[in-house]
Amino acid sequence: MRFPRTIGARLILVVTLSTSVIFATMLGFNHLRSRTLIEKEVAASAHNLALASANRVEAALGSVARASENIARHLEKHGSSDREVEALLRRVLEDSPEIHGAGVAFEPGALPGPVRPAAPYLYRDGDRIKAVAPEVDLSYRYQDRYQIAHELGRADWSEPYYREGGADILMATYSVPFYSGIGEARRIRGVVTADISLDQLTQTISAIKVLETGYAFLLSRNGAVVTHPVSDYIMNESIFSLAEAADDSALREVGKRMLRGESGFVPYRGFGGAPARLYYGPIPAAGWSLAIVFPENELFAGIRELSVTVAAIGLVGILLIALVVVVIARSITRPLHSLAIAAGRMSGGDFDVALPAQTARDEVGDLSRAFAAMNRDLQVHIRDLVATTSAKERIEGELSIAHDIQMSILPKMLPPFPNREEFNLFAVIEPAKEVGGDFYDFFQLDENHLCLVIADVSGKGVPASLFMAVTKTLIKATARMGLSPADILCQVNEQIARDNDQSMFVTVFLGVLDLRSGDLAYTNAGHNPPLLMPCQGTPRYLPKSRQLVIGAMEDYPYRAELMRMAPGDRLFLYTDGVTEAMNLQDELYGEERLLSIGSGLQHAPLVDMVEATLANIKAFAGAAAQSDDITIMAIDYLGSRNQAKSPAKDATSPDPLQ
Amino acid sequence: MTMKVPTPLLHWMLGCLLCLLCGVATASGPLKKASFIPLWLPQAQFAGYYMAAEKGIYLKHGIDLTIIDGGPGRSPAEYLRDGRADFAAMWLTTALQRRDEGLPLVHVAQVVQQSSMLLVARKDSGIRTLADLDGRKVGLWGGDFDIPPRSVFDQHRLKVKPVQQSGTVNLFLRGGVAAASAMWYNEYHSILSAGMDEDELTVFPLRDHGANYPEDGLYALQETVARDPQLVDAFVRASLEGWEYAFAHPEETLDVMLRVIKEAHLPANRMHQRWMLTRMQALMRPTGGQDGVGELKRKDYQVVAQELRRRGLVREALDYEVFVKAGRALP
CATH class of the missing domain: 3.40.190.10 (Periplasmic binding protein-like II)
Incomplete structure (x- = not known):
């Protein structure tokens, strides 16, 4: 069976099943328990019924037995001529209607005169009493009714048998031996017999009322059927042959118990194999056994009716429960279902959906209300998101423009001075994602002097880029006035620091190169030390700056340093985006690494060297996001034309730095 | 309405019937x-x-x-x-x-x-071997049916007390004799059908004791x-x-x-x-x-x-x- 997929069906299945199991268990237990109780009661009443019935049978048998005993005692005391015996038998038959026939069988020689067969027997034929013809031989001595009493020397009931030659009916006979003499001289003289008709016994037994369809039957000492509602069983069957026919060893065991004179209450198969209970008990006077059959369908009719009624009530109850479960399940699943539909439509962007009633004060109501609130909030959020997104897009667009503007104010012409042969200059800026504050600049102050600027504004974004623009413009404007690097930066610092509410600052390296002599006057305001790569010798950093950044403090006295570049020397300027480039392991690129790459590319062409360095930095950073602008500017001093012809210094040329 | 049967067919049928009757008669001859x-x-x-x-x-x-x-x-x-x-x-x-x-x-x-004749005794009467029957009452039938058991007693030099046995085994069942004559196909089953079990009985088949007649x-x-x-x-x-x-x-x-x-x-x-x-x-x-x-x-x-x-x-x-x-x- 496939487990149902909907909550409702599952609820109904599980609740109905478990209720049914509980109910069936209770019903079964109740039924069995009641049966046990009833069985106890029935056993008790069966016992009483059997006792009463046994008494009736015993009464019938007893009067026959007493009559035989009386005849025997009479014969022991009085005369026994043929006439006297017949008169005696006739009287007994007349007095005792329960006796069907009576006789006396004598031992040979018990009667006076010659040995002759003598066994007078009188029996009833309707209202008349008849005598059988005299015996012709002594074979009567070997009949059970004579021989058993004779051999055992005591009175007893015979097995049921059919008596031919007179009575011609089914009967059982009580036989009493009688004697002459006392002690040693005691001799058996014969056997008195009195018969009871099995028809009569059957009437006695069938008068026993056992429920509606129950019945009783008698079994002989051998287990043979003496009376039975099925008349064909009488004398033909025994309880053992019935057991054999039914291949029922338990019934055979019951039969043996009956023969031992025990009583009991056992399961039994009645007519047509219908289940029944059998009570059996002894009839001590005859050594027989009385059996009473109680059909189970009658015994347990009451409980069955009760159980059926209870089962019907239970069934109705289970149906009611199922109905209630259906109602409850639908009250849950219906809103859930419409919520599911609503959620589906909302995911498609349709917030104008019908939600189930939110009035219920249960979990479903809570869910429904939460769902409605979510719907409202979602709409608000989406509206906000749309606004935010458009604002962000605008800002991003503006930032992009700002970036473009920033980039556009950097000098681009490279090579910038194609008509100058004294130097080669190359610069790159690799902007980070965000607008940054790096910039570089170079311009000629006059025919023989080249100003080089590289700077890095603190912070990022639009403020930094604006600050950078201001600084660059200030530096360029101030430098035009022909001042020395220190004076230029002093003035620029003066301008910037004065109204620096944002506390922004900028590191600047500014140098002025005399193209004729290679003299480089420079001021380093908190910027990274440039790398000098001389034509002869190993690359080295210029000394670190000990001067404050621009914008930090008003009236700061910047000083200039002086050095001379020989023709072929190369100066490598950069911002902290180079040395502070980070890889995924959070390692810095560092000055050592820069120095080492610079040494390797010392004599490479200028553009190749710069681009190789940039590529090396990028390779180092790998997948790590670039957090700062990377700006490099490098210059090769090639020497003046005059100098190339005569390397001696032209001492006459004016030096703007002096 | 009478049914008309063609005369030749009727003759043929009668002939067949006659032949059939003759055939039966000739096969068995006249009934004796x-x-x-x-x-x-x-x-x-x-x-x-x-x-x-x-x-x-x-x-x-x-x-x-x-x-x-x-x-x-x-x-x-x-x-x-x-x-x-x-x-x-x-x-x-x-x-x-x-x-x-x-x-x-x-x-x-x-x-x-x-021989299908048996002598049957109850185990609880203490009879386990044929010799145990010596001196005990044994039911024997008349009418020459006592020849095989008497032959057995003779061969084994046993002196039993014969008691004439009736057509039933009731005397035996009541304890009137220590052993009874029984035919395997008849009285033996009667004894079983009176509630005696086979393991409660000692059975002497005459066949096994020198009288397989x-x-x-x-x-x-x-x-x-x-x-x-x-x-x-x-x-x-x-x-x-x-x-x-x-x-x-x-x-x-x-x-x-x-x-x-x-x-x-x-x-x-x-x-x-x-x-x-x-x-x-x-x-x-x-x-x-x-x-x-x-x-x-x-x-x-x-x-x-x-x-x-x-x-x-x-x-x-x-x-x-x-x-x-x-x-x-x-x-």
């Missing part, structure tokens, strides 16, 4: 009247004969057979002697004795090939055999065929036997008759096969004849050929 008395009351011990009569097997063999009710006081030998029966069933021992006494009877078929056989007077040997052959053949039918159709046979038994006002119990029929089959075919059915083995005959003579029950041991009609009737 005959009578048979079994050695006891009607029961499955004689199922073969009752079924042969019931199913028309005797008629088929040209015999109009009457089965006389046997039973106590009806000696088959006397019925033969007086001409009240043409055929009789007897034990071999009885027949030999009667022949010795001058009754000119001849053995025509042997039905029960071995063949029992039921079929006999006729010499005169009958001489006068109409075909009748004798037909009777034997039909009887054995009746047995085959009975064994092949046990339930039908039991129905018939129960009916016959009830008609005789005797206790009729299907389980008992079923037991008896099954045992008869084993006794008629000790080897299970068909060979030797109906035949009296020369060796078996001689054992019985010698024993009877030794015990003085017959004056001389008759030759097999004299006593037994040559087995032409046998299959």
Whole structure:
């Protein structure tokens, strides 16, 4: 069976099943328990019924037995001529209607005169009493009714048998031996017999009322059927042959118990194999056994009716429960279902959906209300998101423009001075994602002097880029006035620091190169030390700056340093985006690494060297996001034309730095 | 409305009918009247004969057979002697004795090939071996049925107190005798059907104690055999065929036997008759096969004849050929 997929069906299945199991268990237990109780009661009443019935049978048998005993005692005391015996038998038959026939069988020689067969027997034929013809031989001595009493020397009931030659009916006979003499001289003289008709016994037994369809039957000492509602069983069957026919060893065991004179209450198969209970008990006077059959369908009719009624009530109850479960399940699943539909439509962007009633004060109501609130909030959020997104897009667009503007104010012409042969200059800026504050600049102050600027504004974004623009413009404007690097930066610092509410600052390296002599006057305001790569010798950093950044403090006295570049020397300027480039392991690129790459590319062409360095930095950073602008500017001093012809210094040329 | 049948066809049909009747008559000859008395009351011990009569097997063999009710006081030998029966069933021992006494009877078929008689005692009476019967009361039947047990007592030098046993085992069941005579196919089952279990009984099969004498056989007077040997052959053949039918159709046979038994006002119990029929089959075919059915083995005959003579029950041991009609009737 496939487990149902909907909550409702599952609820109904599980609740109905478990209720049914509980109910069936209770019903079964109740039924069995009641049966046990009833069985106890029935056993008790069966016992009483059997006792009463046994008494009736015993009464019938007893009067026959007493009559035989009386005849025997009479014969022991009085005369026994043929006439006297017949008169005696006739009287007994007349007095005792329960006796069907009576006789006396004598031992040979018990009667006076010659040995002759003598066994007078009188029996009833309707209202008349008849005598059988005299015996012709002594074979009567070997009949059970004579021989058993004779051999055992005591009175007893015979097995049921059919008596031919007179009575011609089914009967059982009580036989009493009688004697002459006392002690040693005691001799058996014969056997008195009195018969009871099995028809009569059957009437006695069938008068026993056992429920509606129950019945009783008698079994002989051998287990043979003496009376039975099925008349064909009488004398033909025994309880053992019935057991054999039914291949029922338990019934055979019951039969043996009956023969031992025990009583009991056992399961039994009645007519047509219908289940029944059998009570059996002894009839001590005859050594027989009385059996009473109680059909189970009658015994347990009451409980069955009760159980059926209870089962019907239970069934109705289970149906009611199922109905209630259906109602409850639908009250849950219906809103859930419409919520599911609503959620589906909302995911498609349709917030104008019908939600189930939110009035219920249960979990479903809570869910429904939460769902409605979510719907409202979602709409608000989406509206906000749309606004935010458009604002962000605008800002991003503006930032992009700002970036473009920033980039556009950097000098681009490279090579910038194609008509100058004294130097080669190359610069790159690799902007980070965000607008940054790096910039570089170079311009000629006059025919023989080249100003080089590289700077890095603190912070990022639009403020930094604006600050950078201001600084660059200030530096360029101030430098035009022909001042020395220190004076230029002093003035620029003066301008910037004065109204620096944002506390922004900028590191600047500014140098002025005399193209004729290679003299480089420079001021380093908190910027990274440039790398000098001389034509002869190993690359080295210029000394670190000990001067404050621009914008930090008003009236700061910047000083200039002086050095001379020989023709072929190369100066490598950069911002902290180079040395502070980070890889995924959070390692810095560092000055050592820069120095080492610079040494390797010392004599490479200028553009190749710069681009190789940039590529090396990028390779180092790998997948790590670039957090700062990377700006490099490098210059090769090639020497003046005059100098190339005569390397001696032209001492006459004016030096703007002096 | 009368139906017109074409005359030639009518002639042809009549002719056929006539031929059929003639055919039956010529196959069996004119029906011969005959009578048979079994050695006891009607029961499955004689199922073969009752079924042969019931199913028309005797008629088929040209015999109009009457089965006389046997039973106590009806000696088959006397019925033969007086001409009240043409055929009789007897034990071999009885027949030999009667022949010795001058009754000119001849053995025509042997039905029960071995002894099926038992002596049965209760275990709780302390009887475990045959010797335990010494000095005890033992039920013995009259009518020559005591020859095999007495032979056993004789061979084992036992002195028992014989008590004449009636047609029932009630005296034994009540404790009147220590042991009872019982036929394996009859009284033994009666004892079991009175609530005694097999393990409560000590059973001495005479077969195992020196008296394995063949029992039921079929006999006729010499005169009958001489006068109409075909009748004798037909009777034997039909009887054995009746047995085959009975064994092949046990339930039908039991129905018939129960009916016959009830008609005789005797206790009729299907389980008992079923037991008896099954045992008869084993006794008629000790080897299970068909060979030797109906035949009296020369060796078996001689054992019985010698024993009877030794015990003085017959004056001389008759030759097999004299006593037994040559087995032409046998299959």
